[in-house]
Amino acid sequence: MSLQLHNTLTQRVEPFQPLSDNTVKMYTCGPTVYDFAHIGNFRTFVFYDLLRRWLRASGFQLDHVMNITDVDDKIIRNAVAQGKSLRDYTDNFTQAFLDDCGTLRLERPEHIVRATDHINEMAESIAKLEADGFTYRSDGSVYFRIAKFAEYGKLSHNDFSGMVAGARVDVDEYEKSDARDFALWKAPKEGEPNWDTCIGPGRPGWHIECSVMAYHYLGATLDLHAGGVDLIFPHHENEIAQSEALTGKPFAKFWVHSEFLLVDGQKMSKSLGNFYTLRDLFGRGFTPESVRYLLASVPYRKGLNFTFEGLNSAKTAIDRLRNFKLRLETAKLAEGLNDEIEAKANSAHLGFRAGMDDDLNTAEALGAVFEFLRDANVALDAGTFLEGNRARALELMVLFDSVFEVLTPSEAAGAISADDVEALIAARTAAKKSRDFARADQIRNELLEKGVILEDTKDGVRWKRK
């Protein structure tokens, strides 16, 4: 089987294939950098990362664009309030976002692009839309007239045919012909930054940036466009209207959307006090790997209820996987090959791939790994896991980690070196041999304080970091 993904456009799980050659042209909606990104945002960004990794594992090359929205109402309001330039204000949070992505081990898209670096292209596109009759002006702003785009609603599966243009509706401070029409370009306002362009002064609306940057970097038709479900309407619907009105070609073949993250069953909000950034979680002692694992382990199309219990559970599960890998690397094994174990390893590989191929069903993929882990541990205990079985089992862990990437602990600053640990272990072993248990226990405690856990096994002493 090959990779299948749920396509919001058709509402079905379909085989994924790029339109031409082997390179996937993908666009994903990035953050609006008015503040630190929160874990709900990162649920989606982790999903992008899993998608990237599994597309590559499926043999595709990637050409992936992610935008940084660095101009919007909140940004302007906050920057003005702090007396900062837009760029100064957004640079700070853009860098924080990129740092957080690195901490969560998210692969870098091929292009990370800022809206404000593409204002002129946006203005030119809006001019073209105006020339082609898709827009109208009102008080210096330019609106997209959705009545001119017959297929409006095809992504969100809403029927707008009953909404005829002409009934004038006042919304916000601007006057629009139709309540669903949206701003392509906003007229300058007192005290707000604006750009001088071929369509006059002002600033871009939110939706136009994605259409324009996607076209600029990837061309008229994308293989795949992803985002959170909350963006289906109106953002992605509007992107389709703009892009298809501009090029006359389909905007994206596949639309893939990740479900929402809830905290304790409720939407995150500052007033409820359940609003978390990564920094908050790390401050409480949770590791990036735990967060990554939790966000990755629930399939992306299912709502994810974030709890601290879930985070602890993730930590324990990762420990078990790491312990298994350590055991595979260090166990003394008898020569030979156990065919039964090898068959189980092979079916675990297949199970993992089948799960990922099935619309990135990470829960199913994980199940295959843990099932093998148990069988292998039983065999290791019984001495029936042989030297010839080691490689294939380790390959499974490599395959697993090529997607989940949680097995290597994050570096802790000031940690004791491996050499020092080994030296202390040697000293303890010597103390034990001379039955100086007090000394042995003292060394053990000393190491524990430094975050090193010793395991006395029948194959000798094994250690790991906490």
Place this chain on the structure above:
RNA sequence: GGCGCGGUAGCCAAGUGGUAAGGCCAGGGUCUGCAAAACCCUUAUUCGUCGGUUCAAUUCCGACCCGCGCCUCCA
């Protein structure tokens, strides 16, 4: 109201027309100088409710109930 997602053990969660993966927690055990760590075992006659189709339904159909999201900015 419209559109969409979901309701499976204490928690998270996969799944199939033929009798419930996996993870966490809990309980029990193995190992050990003692520990720790590690590992193993056990844990849903039952899959929101009620009807229907079927030899057989958690899985298909219908109705209903409940939770969440979008419909205004939002991953």
